[in-house]
Amino acid sequence: xxxxxxxxxxxxxxxxxxxxxxxxxxxxxxxxxxxxxxxxxxxxxxxxxxxxxxxxxxxxxxxxxxxxxxxxxxxxxxxxxxxxxxxxxxxxxxxxxxxxxxxxxxxxxxxxxxxxxxxxxxxxxxxxxxxxxxxxxxxxxxxxxxxxxxxxxxxxxxxxxxxxx
Amino acid sequence: xxxxxxxxxxxxxxxxxxxxxxxxxxxxxxxxxxxxxxxxxxxxxxxxxxxxxxxxxxxxxxxxxxxxxxxxxxxxxxxxxxxxxxxxxxxxxxxxxxxxxxxxxxxxxxxxxxxxxxxxxxxxxxxxxxxxxxxxxxxxxxxxxxxxxxxxxxxxxxxxxxxxxxxxxxxxxxxxxxxxxxxxxxxxxxxxxxxxxxxxxxxxxx
Numbered sequence: 001x002x003x004x005x006x007x008x009x010x011x012x013x014x015x016x017x018x019x020x021x022x023x024x025x026x027x028x029x030x031x032x033x034x035x036x037x038x039x040x041x042x043x044x045x046x047x048x049x050x051x052x053x054x055x056x057x058x059x060x061x062x063x064x065x066x067x068x069x070x071x072x073x074x075x076x077x078x079x080x081x082x083x084x085x086x087x088x089x090x091x092x093x094x095x096x097x098x099x100x101x102x103x104x105x106x107x108x109x110x111x112x113x114x115x116x117x118x119x120x121x122x123x124x125x126x127x128x129x130x131x132x133x134x135x136x137x138x139x140x141x142x143x144x145x146x147x148x149x150x151x152x153x154x155x156x157x158x159x160x161x162x163x164x165x
Numbered sequence: 166x167x168x169x170x171x172x173x174x175x176x177x178x179x180x181x182x183x184x185x186x187x188x189x190x191x192x193x194x195x196x197x198x199x200x201x202x203x204x205x206x207x208x209x210x211x212x213x214x215x216x217x218x219x220x221x222x223x224x225x226x227x228x229x230x231x232x233x234x235x236x237x238x239x240x241x242x243x244x245x246x247x248x249x250x251x252x253x254x255x256x257x258x259x260x261x262x263x264x265x266x267x268x269x270x271x272x273x274x275x276x277x278x279x280x281x282x283x284x285x286x287x288x289x290x291x292x293x294x295x296x297x298x299x300x301x302x303x304x305x306x307x308x309x310x311x312x313x314x315x316x317x318x319x320x321x322x323x324x325x326x327x328x329x330x331x332x333x334x335x336x337x338x339x340x341x342x343x344x345x346x347x348x349x350x351x352x353x354x355x356x357x358x359x360x361x362x363x364x365x366x367x368x369x370x371x
Contacts (some may be wrong), residue, residue: 018302031349033344037352037355038356040343040347041296042343043299043336043340043341043344044346045341059175061330062326062329063330063334065334068330068334070321070330071326072313072329078326079175079324080319082178090172090173090175091173093174097225097229098334101226101229101334104225104338105218105222105341105342130166137170137171138174139168140167140168142268143209155171156171156239157173157235157238157239157242157243159179159243159246
């Protein structure tokens with residue numbers, strides 16, 4: 001079963017898919033050893049080349065991978081995100097995090113590593129652009145302003161953060 | 166070391182304060198299957214791991230859980246902002262928390278039991294720890310399921326759905342990590358030695 005960016009489930013991968021699909025094993029399934037030993041837990045391995053969401057959809061769904069998206073009560077609409085420079089940065093950051101965790105168990109997946117490199121570069125540029133406009137996200141960046149702006153509102157847990165920026 | 170980023174992993178913007186809901190959601194901050202326990206569990210277990218994949222994964226997921234702790238705290242903080250005495254009086258579910266903590270963020274279960282390291286384990290055994298982590302992700306997932314059953318606030322549910330899905334992804338990664346570790350252990354019996362402790366592999370009886 002595949003799921004497109006709008007959360008619609010269908011029997012075939014959508015045209016926006018970046019993945020190479022194996023006809024014998026749909027994206028929501030993984031691989032098990034041909035002769036698994038007894039008395040130890042097994043989770044099937046996610047296959048390389050899995051279908052991926054675009055970054056905003058990934059943040060909204062909580063995963064980059066449609067094959068791992070198993071929502072409560074099958075509510076596939078994802079979460080509503082505010083439209084803001086912060087949310088765009090969060091989406092890029094999320095793809096880097098998700099791919100990094102994937103690479104921890106798939107370190108030899110060169111396609112995923114290339115995507116990781118691309119998104120890490122995009123996230124770095126987006127963060128620098130955000131910080132130059134709205135103030136520091138890291139304390140190191142606080143040193144590049146004309147005065148010490150680390151203490152400025154909004155702090156992340158305040159209601160206003162996504163409203164102001 | 167850790168470096169703070171002054172942003173959340175996922176946006177939290179709760180339009181309507183709701184102390185009753187806050188009294189339930191605090192469980193995912195300091196309850197038995199909450200994010201504080203998750204981060205402490207993984208960040209403690211990683212030291213005994215003999216394999217790079219397990220060291221990396223526990224570090225990365227443990228760090229992400231610190232960010233989830235901050236998100237849950239942000240939800241509770243926003244649900245309890247600008248409360249009046251009257252609103253607290255009219256919320257018997259929140260009043261016991263309020264009497265001890267006012268609207269400060271304190272790591273406790275919804276039941277009132279304070280956070281306890283007794284709800285986590287770090288055994289120094291590769292398979293036992295990673296199997297605990299699989300269970301931990303399921304327990305956190307079902308707690309988020311239960312919050313979704315109890316909450317009709319779309320702003321809260323946005324955040325809870327995201328956190329719930331992260332548990333499913335983490336479960337998958339811990340399962341894969343267990344497979345990778347098992348492949349490095351004795352194929353005839355993975356329980357023959359604990360690679361984190363038994364530095365010399367005993368010779369099997371022929």
